[in-house]
Amino acid sequence: MDTSLVLQNLLTPPALFFFLGVIAVLVGSDLEIPAPLPKLFSLYLLLAIGFKGGLELQHSGISGPVLPTISAAILMSLAVPIYSFVVLRVKLDSFNAAAIAATYGSISAVTFITAESFLDTQKLHHDGFMVAALALMESPAIIVGLLLVKLAAGQKRPDEGPMRWGAVLHEAFLNGSVYLLVGSLVIGFLTAANSPHSAEKMLPFTDKLFYGALSFFLLDMGIVAAQRLRDLRRAGTFLIAFSLLMPLFNALLGVAIARGLGLIPGDALLFVVLCASASYIAVPAAMRMTVPEANPSYYISTALGLTFPFNIIVGIPLYLALVNRFIPVAG
Numbered sequence: 001m002d003t004s005l006v007l008q009n010l011l012t013p014p015a016l017f018f019f020l021g022v023i024a025v026l027v028g029s030d031l032e033i034p035a036p037l038p039k040l041f042s043l044y045l046l047l048a049i050g051f052k053g054g055l056e057l058q059h060s061g062i063s064g065p066v067l068p069t070i071s072a073a074i075l076m077s078l079a080v081p082i083y084s085f086v087v088l089r090v091k092l093d094s095f096n097a098a099a100i101a102a103t104y105g106s107i108s109a110v111t112f113i114t115a116e117s118f119l120d121t122q123k124l125h126h127d128g129f130m131v132a133a134l135a136l137m138e139s140p141a142i143i144v145g146l147l148l149v150k151l152a153a154g155q156k157r158p159d160e161g162p163m164r165w166g167a168v169l170h171e172a173f174l175n176g177s178v179y180l181l182v183g184s185l186v187i188g189f190l191t192a193a194n195s196p197h198s199a200e201k202m203l204p205f206t207d208k209l210f211y212g213a214l215s216f217f218l219l220d221m222g223i224v225a226a227q228r229l230r231d232l233r234r235a236g237t238f239l240i241a242f243s244l245l246m247p248l249f250n251a252l253l254g255v256a257i258a259r260g261l262g263l264i265p266g267d268a269l270l271f272v273v274l275c276a277s278a279s280y281i282a283v284p285a286a287m288r289m290t291v292p293e294a295n296p297s298y299y300i301s302t303a304l305g306l307t308f309p310f311n312i313i314v315g316i317p318l319y320l321a322l323v324n325r326f327i328p329v330a331g
Contacts, residue, residue: 005317009118017215018312021222033220041217042110042281043180048206048213049113049131050181054188055199056128065261066129069271072257073133076275077140080250081105085148087246091238092298094152099287099294100239102145103303104246106279107137109177110221111311113214115273118316119266126266130274135181137274139173142286149291177282221308228305231297243278243302244310251276251319259327265320268327272319277311278303 009015024031060066081101088097112134119126173179191199232240254275258268280303287294 005320006314008121009317010313012117012121013211013215014114014117014218015312018218018222018225018309021219021224022226022309023222025223025226032223038217038220041213041220042177044213045113045210045217046109046177046180047184048210049109049116050135050184051188051191051202051206053128053131053134054185054190055192057132057185058189058192060127060129062129065263065267066127066132069129069261069263069267070133070136072261073137073271073274074140076250076254076257077105077107077137078144079105080275081141081144081148084246085152088242089152091236093293095149095291095293096295096298098145098148098152099284099291100242100299100302101148102141102287103280103283103299104250104278104307105141105144106283107134107141107274108277108279108303108308108311109134109181109281110214110217111277111308111316112270112273114218114312115270115316117211117214118320119269122320124266124269125264126270127264130267130270131181131185133271133274135178135185138175138178138279138282141279142283143169145283145287146290175282175285218312221304225304225309228301231301232305234295234297235301239298239302240306243306247276247278247307247311247315251315251322255319255322255326258323263327265323265327268323269316269320272323273311273316276315276319278307280304280308 010019021031023029057066081098081104084104085097085101088100092100112130116126188199191202235243251272254272255268257275258271261271263271280300284296284300284303287299288296
């Protein structure tokens with residue numbers, strides 16, 4: 001891997017602010033972000049990336065690799081929880097294995113957004129339809145995780161009645177992050193088709209402020225991730241290894257699929273990042289509500305304490321190096 005890619009990634013403002021948050025916790029600073037602000041910035045980032053993705057999707061259309069890529073992304077979100085569950089059952093009970101498996105089958109929108117910013121610094125083109133893949137990968141992993149609990153741990157819940165599919169589907173498809181991302185994507189698509197001037201008026205909000213908002217949000221993520229490092233002691237060596245090796249395995253699989261789909265390098269990197277990331281917001285919230293037997297310190301600390309910083313710091317440039325190595329640039 002070209003170490004200059006890692007340095008370029010590390011020396012961008014979002015990555016540096018992430019480190020600033022981590023260091024604040026390690027040195028005992030009293031720096032903290034008031035609770036409503038991280039949520040507000042998270043919603044802003046989802047709205048902005050969804051809206052911009054909708055604009056670009058309207059311009060590029062849905063021909064070519066769009067539908068195959070989205071289909072492959074959904075299949076990955078169904079497959080990753082299954083084989084992750086098989087690996088995790090070596091050491092963990094069914095409840096914890098299913099919750100962690102669902103977490104790694106889903107995606108991290110902030111990792112995706114950071115990868116987009118990295119591509120912009122590298123001046124590599126990427127298409128807006130990848131946001132559609134992002135929006136559609138979260139829900140299937142939640143459903144598979146809950147099915148795994150039902151099938152593998154049902155005998156440990158003798159008093160449990162039939163699965164409440166209405167509640168499951170509501171949580172999978174109508175949780176706040178998925179709803180806002182998909183809604184913003186649709187609004188951007190419709191705006192580009194019917195009111196281009198309105199889209200231009202949105203640009204100062206969705207484009208000019210975006211990089212600063214991402215930096216601020218990653219400052220908070222650095223604080224939260226460093227705080228979660230303490231919980232990793234409970235996770236043990238097995239889960240620590242899983243949280244670092246599973247993203248790498250999923251990334252290699254993502255590179256192979258991206259090559260088969262004929263994606264350009266920018267889109268290929270985003271696809272790989274989707275495969276290699278893990279959810280630390282939507283899926284943990286769903287698991288906490290529906291699988292109370294699982295230990296939240298396992299599935300949150302692994303995804304947020306290790307996998308997220310690994311992808312932000314090393315993973316993204318490493319995955320681009322793999323893309324450049326195995327996916328030829330079209331002449």
